[in-house]
Structures are given as C-alpha cells and as structure tokens.
Amino acid sequence: MSAAVLDALGQHRIVPVVVVDGAEQGERLADALIAGGLPVAEITLRTAGGLDAIRAVAATRPDVVVGAGTVTTADQVDDVVAAGARYIVSPGLSEAVVRRAQEHGIPILPGIASPTEIMRALDLGVDVVKLFPASVVGGPGAIKAFSAPFPGLRFVPTGGVSSANLPDYLALKPVLAVGGSWMVDKALVDAGDWAEITRRSAEAVALVKNQES
Template sequence: MDMTLSLGMNMTNTLIQSLEAKRVVPLVQSDDPKTALKIAEALLAGGLNVLEVVLRTDAALDCLEAIAKEFPKAHVGAGTVLSADQSIEVIRRGASFIVSPGLDPASVQVANDAGVPILPGISTATELQQAWNLGLRTVKLFPASLVGGPKMLKALSSVFRDVRFMPTGGVSPTNLPEYLAVPAVLACGGSWLTPADAIASGDFAAITKLAKDAIAIANPK
C-alpha cells in the first residue's frame, strides 16, 4: 500500500474513533494565539480532544499552529478552508484534518495527497453524490439547520448508506440529541461551546463546563 494512503487511512480511523467517543466538535475562533491556546486548554480540560480552528480571523493560521504545537495529542483541525492553497497552508501549519463549508475537489485532492482527512460541507444530494464519487464517506452537512436538519440527514442517509455526517450550523444543546439520534451522524460541530462573551471576559471555566455538559448530552448513561 502507498505510504501516504496508509498514513491517511490511519489518521482517518483515529479521528473517527475520537469523534465516535465524544460526538461533539467545538469551533475555536480567535484573533490572538494566546487566547486561542486558553480556549483549547479549556476545551481539552472539559474532555473534548477534537478541535476545529476556523479560518475566520486574520490570525487564524497562527492560532491553528500554536494549538497544534502546544497540544500534539489532540486532533487539531482547520475549518472554513476555502481553497487548495489554504489546504496546503493549514497542513503546513499542523492541521491533522480539514473541514470546509462546501465541496472543493481541488482541496480534496490536496488532502488526499497529504494523507490528511477532509470533511467537506454539502447541503444537497447532488453535492453529496459528487463527494461520494470522489471517494469521501464522511462529510459535513452545512448549514444543517437551514437545509433540513435531522430530517434531511435521514433522507440523505437512506440513499447514501455508507456515508457518515457531521452536521454543523444551528446545532445547540437543545437539538443536539435529535441530531445524534440519526444513526448516520458521527458527531456534531458547534460554536455554542466557545461563546464570544465568555472568551471576552476571560471566563474559560465556563467553556470547560460547556464541554463537559455537551459530552454528557451526547453520551447519556
């Protein structure tokens, strides 16, 4: 087996195992690497070890790199990746997986060549069919709440029976159980875990509590 392909399969399997265990992926957004590190530390303290650092600020790449270096045992991915060039750069900065809002075949190729898992966003059956034909079996439904939510997931998974989903966009503690009740849902992404007001006030303990609460909701005993 090709070494890059083998590495990519191992990274994908490890990521999926972590997603299956916790079932929640927090979005990390900051314009300061030091603050980003505190956010990541708070989430990890709460038990979440898969973090998606979104490229929505000018300092996002520096934040990604800082977190990836500081917490090498965590799965630190890059979100809001829009192009092949950005895919190359986030991999260089240490991203162990890539998430994008839409489906870009060039970005998929970059990720495949590097052996890095990628979860592109889809919102229609046509986009999912294209992703399926690119060999992808794990995708993001985005924006989940606006394109049909759990009902859409049930409809898509009835046709694409070997695909698993990470719905993101409009997911909250209130509707998290409904999303996770769909068998094809691997995990849910959410920004509610890192509220801007808590970050602004330096209340990172609140973020740790939100992480613990989310795990409890996602994994009821």
C-alpha cells in the same frame, strides 16, 4: 492516519467550532476544552490569527485533536497542514480542496447541502461529509432523507446545532459527530471567560454520555 482521526471525532461525538485570534487565545481555549473533557477543536480561518492558533495548539497541546475549518482553497490546505492541523473542514464542496487534502493524506469533511453534492463527494472518495448549514437545510430530517439513498455515508451536521437539539442529531446512526459553537461562543472567548467554556464543554460531554447510556 485518516481513519484514526475520524475515529477520534466519532468517539467524542462533538466537534467545537472555534473562532480565536492568535496563538494565546488558541492555547487558552484548548486548555478550557481539555478541562471540560472535550479535547477536540475545529479552529476556523475566519480570523487573521486562526492559522497561528492552529500552529500553537498543534505544537503545545498534542492531546487535542485539532483541525482547521473554513478552508476554501487548495493553498489554505497547504497552510493548515503545515501548521499541524489533523483534519480539514470546508463549508462547501471544492474538488481542488478535497484533492489537495487527499494528496496530504489528511481527512477532509466537505460541506454539502444536496444529493447532487453528496454524489460529487462520493465520486471524490469522500464518505464523511459536513451537512451545512444543518438547521437551514432540514436538520435531522434531512439526514434521515439523505441516508436512505446513500446508506454508507456519515455526517457531521454543523450550523444551528445547540445543546437543545444535540440529542436529536446524536440519535441518528449516520451521524459521526456534530459541529457546534455554543460551548465556545466567541463572546466568551473575547471576554476570556475560560471557566464558562469549560463548564459548557463538560455539560456537552455529559449530554453525549446520557445519550449513549
């Protein structure tokens, strides 16, 4: 299961990082992403209703590859797996979080920002990591530097990624996918502007296709 989910992320190349509050917002957001040709969502636990949103999308939108973001404790791993999350993303590297995810057999992308953290991740059997916050720790240049001593590692850079610099990340072979929130801006979610989310998602998909052509 783990490999299939990571392959799906690699196929879409973009992981929308979503902040929604509750089941209804989660479902509407998922519909907007589907309409834009980007059926992937990392729903963060930054709001009280984040878990409800994951549960709703997993149950009612099975075509969406839904994951849980901002997972920082082992108990949260249990919660999001029970809710139906298919992968987990953490802002940092916690051995307890990684171990619990592995016990569940679910992919975990821990956040790293240094060679030391990469080595700890590799020691835990992780070979796909979240570079976070990507723009602060060096962006594409950091990925190039890290990939030299760690050639088998794949990255999902998140933080400061935009439509403007997306091609710079996607051009790098170690980049499995990028995490971004510009197409699912929280202001758009709060305003219920699902059409604009769909438009931005379709635009992002087009950028990926242009990069690969």
